[in-house]
Amino acid sequence: MQEHDMSWVRTEMVLAQPAPAGVTGMGAWVRKNLIGSVSDTIMTIIGIALVALIVPQVINWAFINAQWTGPDRTVCLTAAQAQGGIQPDGWSGACWAFVNAKFGQILFGTYPTEERWRPILVGILLFVLLVPMLMPKVPRKGLNAVLLLIVLPIVSFFLLSGGAFGLPHVETPRWGGLLITLSLSFVAIVVSLPLGIVLALGRRSNMPIVKMLCVIFIEAVRGVPLITVLFMASVMLPLFLPAGVTFDKYLRALIGVSLFSAAYMAEVVRGGLQAIPKGQYEGADSLGLGYWQKMYFVVMPQALKLVIPGIVNTFIGMFKDSSLVSIISMFDLLGIVKQNFSDPNWATPVTAKSGLVFAAFIFWLFCFGMSRYSMYTERRLDTGHKR
Amino acid sequence: MASQEVIREEPSRGSFINDPKVRSLVFQTVVVVLLVGGVWWIVNNVIDNLTRLHIASGFGFLRGRAGFDISDSAIAYTSDSTYGRAIIVGIINTLIVAAVGIVTASIIGFFVGIGRLSRNWLIQKICTVYVEIFRNIPPLLVIFFWYSGVLAVLPTPKESIHLPFGSLLNQRGIYFPRAVWGDGSWLIFVAFLVGIAMAWFVARMARQRQMATGQQFPVLWTSVALIVGLPLLAYALSGFPLSLDFPKQSTFNLTGGFVVKPEFLSLYLALSFYTAAFIAEIVRAGIRGVARGQSEASEALGLRSGQALRLVVVPQAMRIVIPPLASQYLNLTKNSSLAIAIGYPDLTATAGTVLNQTGQAIECVLIMMTVYLSISLLTSLFMNWFNAKMALVER
Numbered sequence: 001m002q003e004h005d006m007s008w009v010r011t012e013m014v015l016a017q018p019a020p021a022g023v024t025g026m027g028a029w030v031r032k033n034l035i036g037s038v039s040d041t042i043m044t045i046i047g048i049a050l051v052a053l054i055v056p057q058v059i060n061w062a063f064i065n066a067q068w069t070g071p072d073r074t075v076c077l078t079a080a081q082a083q084g085g086i087q088p089d090g091w092s093g094a095c096w097a098f099v100n101a102k103f104g105q106i107l108f109g110t111y112p113t114e115e116r117w118r119p120i121l122v123g124i125l126l127f128v129l130l131v132p133m134l135m136p137k138v139p140r141k142g143l144n145a146v147l148l149l150i151v152l153p154i155v156s157f158f159l160l161s162g163g164a165f166g167l168p169h170v171e172t173p174r175w176g177g178l179l180i181t182l183s184l185s186f187v188a189i190v191v192s193l194p195l196g197i198v199l200a201l202g203r204r205s206n207m208p209i210v211k212m213l214c215v216i217f218i219e220a221v222r223g224v225p226l227i228t229v230l231f232m233a234s235v236m237l238p239l240f241l242p243a244g245v246t247f248d249k250y251l252r253a254l255i256g257v258s259l260f261s262a263a264y265m266a267e268v269v270r271g272g273l274q275a276i277p278k279g280q281y282e283g284a285d286s287l288g289l290g291y292w293q294k295m296y297f298v299v300m301p302q303a304l305k306l307v308i309p310g311i312v313n314t315f316i317g318m319f320k321d322s323s324l325v326s327i328i329s330m331f332d333l334l335g336i337v338k339q340n341f342s343d344p345n346w347a348t349p350v351t352a353k354s355g356l357v358f359a360a361f362i363f364w365l366f367c368f369g370m371s372r373y374s375m376y377t378e379r380r381l382d383t384g385h386k387r
Numbered sequence: 388m389a390s391q392e393v394i395r396e397e398p399s400r401g402s403f404i405n406d407p408k409v410r411s412l413v414f415q416t417v418v419v420v421l422l423v424g425g426v427w428w429i430v431n432n433v434i435d436n437l438t439r440l441h442i443a444s445g446f447g448f449l450r451g452r453a454g455f456d457i458s459d460s461a462i463a464y465t466s467d468s469t470y471g472r473a474i475i476v477g478i479i480n481t482l483i484v485a486a487v488g489i490v491t492a493s494i495i496g497f498f499v500g501i502g503r504l505s506r507n508w509l510i511q512k513i514c515t516v517y518v519e520i521f522r523n524i525p526p527l528l529v530i531f532f533w534y535s536g537v538l539a540v541l542p543t544p545k546e547s548i549h550l551p552f553g554s555l556l557n558q559r560g561i562y563f564p565r566a567v568w569g570d571g572s573w574l575i576f577v578a579f580l581v582g583i584a585m586a587w588f589v590a591r592m593a594r595q596r597q598m599a600t601g602q603q604f605p606v607l608w609t610s611v612a613l614i615v616g617l618p619l620l621a622y623a624l625s626g627f628p629l630s631l632d633f634p635k636q637s638t639f640n641l642t643g644g645f646v647v648k649p650e651f652l653s654l655y656l657a658l659s660f661y662t663a664a665f666i667a668e669i670v671r672a673g674i675r676g677v678a679r680g681q682s683e684a685s686e687a688l689g690l691r692s693g694q695a696l697r698l699v700v701v702p703q704a705m706r707i708v709i710p711p712l713a714s715q716y717l718n719l720t721k722n723s724s725l726a727i728a729i730g731y732p733d734l735t736a737t738a739g740t741v742l743n744q745t746g747q748a749i750e751c752v753l754i755m756m757t758v759y760l761s762i763s764l765l766t767s768l769f770m771n772w773f774n775a776k777m778a779l780v781e782r
């Protein structure tokens with residue numbers, strides 16, 4: 001048919017060549033990612049300038065110039081600022097000595113020193129139960145959850161509050177610092193998730209009165225700032241109760257924070273419920289499952305899995321919001337740090353900044369940890385929903 | 388047919404306890420009874436407590452003399468004004484700080500969000516660090532940081548830091564030169580309004596012409612010229628009526644100028660920086676949410692990258708961005724209630740002071756909640772309308 005003039009045919013493969021020098025290695029990476037174009041180069045220069053301006057200053061302030069230990073404020077003062085100041089003129093650095101001196105308070109508030117083993121024990125218990133809960137490979141999740149979410153709060157209550165089993169009673173006004181921040185947000189988390197699920201189900205219910213009540217509650221709470229809810233819990237709740245019945249201030253804050261986050265949680269869960277295809281509900285119905293069986297076995301496992309990022313975001317928000325109780329004069333982590341600014345023994349220009357940076361670091365550790373864990377879980381549970 | 392009739396005649400499959408209708412009716416009755424009972428109990432307790440504490444209920448107290456001063460007030464207010472007026476001052480302050488905070492947070496958030504998608508490695512990392520720091524710190528802490536950490540340790544008024552344009556910075560805030568409007572300056576405002584109206588009109592005409600003929604018109608530059616040029620022209624015509632009152636140093640304090648107090652400044656900066664981190668994430672998600680095919684298709688149509696961004700990507704990204712953005716704006720407004728912690732007289736702070744002075748806890752908390760709730764509901768109504776307008780028009 002057609003004549004081919006194949007004078008030469010290659011019989012062996014050409015050996016692979018190394019990539020041209022221009023597209024690999026450090027230089028190419030810099031060319032591609034930092035100085036790709038004129039505008040890119042300008043941005044890079046601005047970025048370098050920004051980093052050069054900020055980072056050395058921060059490192060200098062937080063580490064090199066910082067005062068780590070000391071008995072009182074003189075270690076963080078220059079001679080010009082007050083008598084006895086030991087720092088040279090123009091010195092500015094973190095006063096970690098302040099944080100160091102107040103560390104016990106930052107953790108426990110004014111919890112009696114000889115009883116501090118109790119919050120420490122609770123912390124250890126929390127750690128021991130929480131870590132296996134978070135590791136997907138560890139078995140017996142059901143038992144673990146019961147211990148963590150039901151047994152631990154009860155045990156912690158008796159341990160922290162005392163008054164039983166021969167433990168002296170410690171009133172909640174003496175609690176403070178990280179102890180309040182953690183206990184408040186832990187209880188709020190434990191309470192708000194089930195409450196939020198119930199509210200979300202109520203909002204999607206067929207019963208008009210239940211639905212209306214849930215909608216009103218959710219929208220009203222989401223429409224106002226937490227601080228007004230806390231105000232309500234601290235000044236209005238006593239009026240709602242019969243004369244003579246008083247509520248612990250801590251408990252009132254706890255109720256406020258829990259109800260507030262339950263409303264947000266409800267909206268997150270509702271998003272998950274809406275994303276479940278109708279066929280799932282109908283399938284469960286056709287299998288003869290009752291309402292709660294349908295929710296427990298079919299709908300919720302799928303819906304909650306979808307909204308894990310939203311739930312964790314609500315947890316993070318709640319953890320951050322727990323700092324607002326300092327406004328209704330409870331001394332959480334932020335409140336106790338702020339209260340100590342007024343200690344004349346430590347009054348220096350850098351005290352406030354150091355204390356706040358330290359508090360910010362602790363908050364940041366917890367929140368960042370939670371968000372990273374949520375990202376990890378999201379990836380792990382991502383079972384084929386991604387297109 | 389016959390068998391179907393039989394089935395229809397006997398709908399009940401068992402006892403009446405299992406009938407979902409009956410069940411729901413019973414359940415709802417129980418809920419209503421519990422609710423009414425609870426409310427009745429609470430109301431009784433409240434009446435009891437109020438008579439015991441000799442507090443008159445009702446909003447009559449709003450007409451009483453306030454007797455406290457408010458440091459920042461946009462409307463005339465003295466300690467002789469009424470409680471009602473004090474609360475209105477608070478509402479206005481809340482709206483002011485929310486408005487400026489929203490604008491600043493949007494600008495920072497937009498740039499940081501774009502920066503996180505930048506191909507430039509360094510810019511991307513800087514923006515990521517910014518977002519990860521501010522997202523994970525309580526806003527109250529950021530407010531305290533600015534207030535007690537940064538602004539409180541600035542020098543005294545005597546040793547004020549000099550900023551550009553004759554502004555001064557010290558412990559008591561930033562002192563800007565104040566604009567003093569002379570006679571005839573109303574002309575400038577009129578010109579400004581006319582400029583905006585004409586720009587809007589030009590944009591409309593240009594659009595119609597483009598629809599009809601396909602010819603384009605440089606709308607942006609014309610608008611800028613109109614909105615900036617007309618007031619400038621009016622300024623020149625009315626004989627330069629604007630002068631500046633610079634802050635001057637006297638023995639103990641500064642006089643003259645326009646003062647931005649540290650309370651406002653720290654609240655404003657903190658809310659802006661904090662919310663910007665969230666807005667950045669929203670902007671990033673919005674831009675990444677537009678399918679890659681869209682920008683490829685606009686390239687294939689021959690649009691330049693700026694045009695593709697403006698005409699194809701951004702309008703679609705807006706649809707993803709707007710609902711969460713609206714909720715962030717609401718969050719910022721609600722977070723402005725943290726002003727109470729540093730004593731900026733916003734709604735929560737003034738209503739809180741009124742509460743402490745009068746003991747009218749229920750009324751004051753109700754006022755606070757109603758105002759915030761109305762702001763939220765109005766915003767969400769507006770956003771729903773806007774969202775419906777922007778929504779994808781499908782067949």
